[in-house]
Amino acid sequence: MKKYNFYSGPAILPPVVFQQAAKAVIELDDIGLSLIEISHRSKEFQAVVDEAVQHVQELFHLNADQKVLFLQGGATMQFCQIPYNILNSDEKAAYLDIGSWSKKAIKEAKIFGNVEVIASSADKNYSYLPKTYTIPSDATYFHITTNETIHGLQMQDIPQSPVPLIADMSSDIFSRELDGKQFSLIYAGAQKNIGPSGATLVVVNERMLGKVSRQIPTILDYRNHIKDGSLHNTPSTFSIYVCLLTLRWIREQGGLTVIEQRNISKAAKLYAEIDRNVLFEGTVAREDRSLMNVCWKVLRPELEEPFHAFAKENGCVGIKGHRSVGGLRASIYNAMPVKGVELLVELMQEFERKNA
């Protein structure tokens, strides 16, 4: 039986990417060597990095100041690396608190400077996005999380900011058409829409750098990675290669406009069923619902585990809320086919017939 993978990350990737990645692990492009045994400084791997960078530049419409890096450590490393590089200890950064991931980012920034949380939806367990807030014009930067993987929130519009805008896009990067030029720094763990785990995409405007007075360890200083084109030290070569394969797949699908329309359509089907089905209820304000991580709950809590088991038995795996919040969650990233969502909807309907 075909399984559909609704895990939040590491997550589903296109079948062709698995095929091509497996082939490269045996032998890369008929060079007589495996992808994973070649030097990161070989001309073959340089071509991988160059092409991956070019795709990112084009998908985000970047300008020449915006440097594309593939680093290690995930978004969690960026939570500290960003203020380490950009926030002086006597300066202030503005953060929007919309959930677990924002909170982690805020905690790390406080180690390096002052943090002003300008709005938070903690009061309602992160079930909505704060809309009314003022971004202080004296902040060094303003940090947002465009999509909250755990709570299922997504910013439908990117806020206008009077100060440099920094965005954690880990769980909705390349899910829609966006102008990357509005951001001074974008970061994302690869393991949702870009590839497997082990690579972290960072797009940083180099004009932001070189302004802090502290000494930055070499490996954490963005300038070293820019200078060495993501090859300052040995990166996770397999992870970057699979990112390239996934970026190629995005282009082959017709680019982000096509991807975005497909994502809107998939999410609409699933939310429509959540709203219609008498057993279920969405957990997030409608206007803030994520197109990537669909969160809902079973109105009769005793049916939550049975539904999860029923979905799993019938080929839908990973439909479980994050351990910190519970409930149900279906992550429907770019690579989730419409058929996967349709199967899940059918299972929700069948479960309703049996249990309503």
Add this chain to the structure above:
Amino acid sequence: MKKYNFYSGPAILPPVVFQQAAKAVIELDDIGLSLIEISHRSKEFQAVVDEAVQHVQELFHLNADQKVLFLQGGATMQFCQIPYNILNSDEKAAYLDIGSWSKKAIKEAKIFGNVEVIASSADKNYSYLPKTYTIPSDATYFHITTNETIHGLQMQDIPQSPVPLIADMSSDIFSRELDGKQFSLIYAGAQKNIGPSGATLVVVNERMLGKVSRQIPTILDYRNHIKDGSLHNTPSTFSIYVCLLTLRWIREQGGLTVIEQRNISKAAKLYAEIDRNVLFEGTVAREDRSLMNVCWKVLRPELEEPFHAFAKENGCVGIKGHRSVGGLRASIYNAMPVKGVELLVELMQEFERKNA
């Protein structure tokens, strides 16, 4: 034509590892999902981490205080992470300077505390290992590099240390039988003898931790990774899985005693030819020669590039000194078969017949 990969890293791995890794990228153990799309918190991946940790514990004969971690960022990240966690700003760490990698480690430690370089072989371009030095008993730790990948030096004996001993074993880990209990911290980028790039093995004695007064960013604090069993945040799952495959292979070969004998034999063949052949000369003091990274030069410099090309044409790739030092280098890690070394020796002899 079969190619033998003498790259210094990412490096050759056993053919069976490539086969098993490729299979898992298509589907892991008949679970209906690819290795690279499953959650790092799934029971399947937990089993991968658990088994990999167990192999490391057994190969190094560790005690219960010594925690095994698979992190990201390579040895280069450890250069700063170690002093960040262990060295107070008013304390002193002792470092042995035996080449490019030691120098990088020393540079980062200076950001966090005082560093005493107790001996260096910089005076002779790192062509030998310093033997006479005193390890200060008031140092917080003593840092060594057991094998210098770039210069081709290897410590045949691990020094006795009156203070906690920390070792960068990136390029000779699991190449020989060693008692891990003599170290307070061992680290190694995976991409030589343990697996592909993207994973960093750290074995840390937890009694070393919690003694610095500075605030450590969450992602850099070893205690968080210990608490969460290397799953504090999303690791490079593919890299860790391939480490497991490689560790299994080491066990299947008969363990480190067998591996060590094979490495001694391979290196002996290659050094014997370097010493015999009139065209070549070793670049390192004989007693300090590395069994992993064999460095030598062509006595007539104009023949260096032709020899490199000749070796490559005949199936020996990667025989080139590091861009910072030049000359020739053959990395003959665990997975390099004896036949690969024998072919290289034959090519050296043929090149001599043509050019002597």
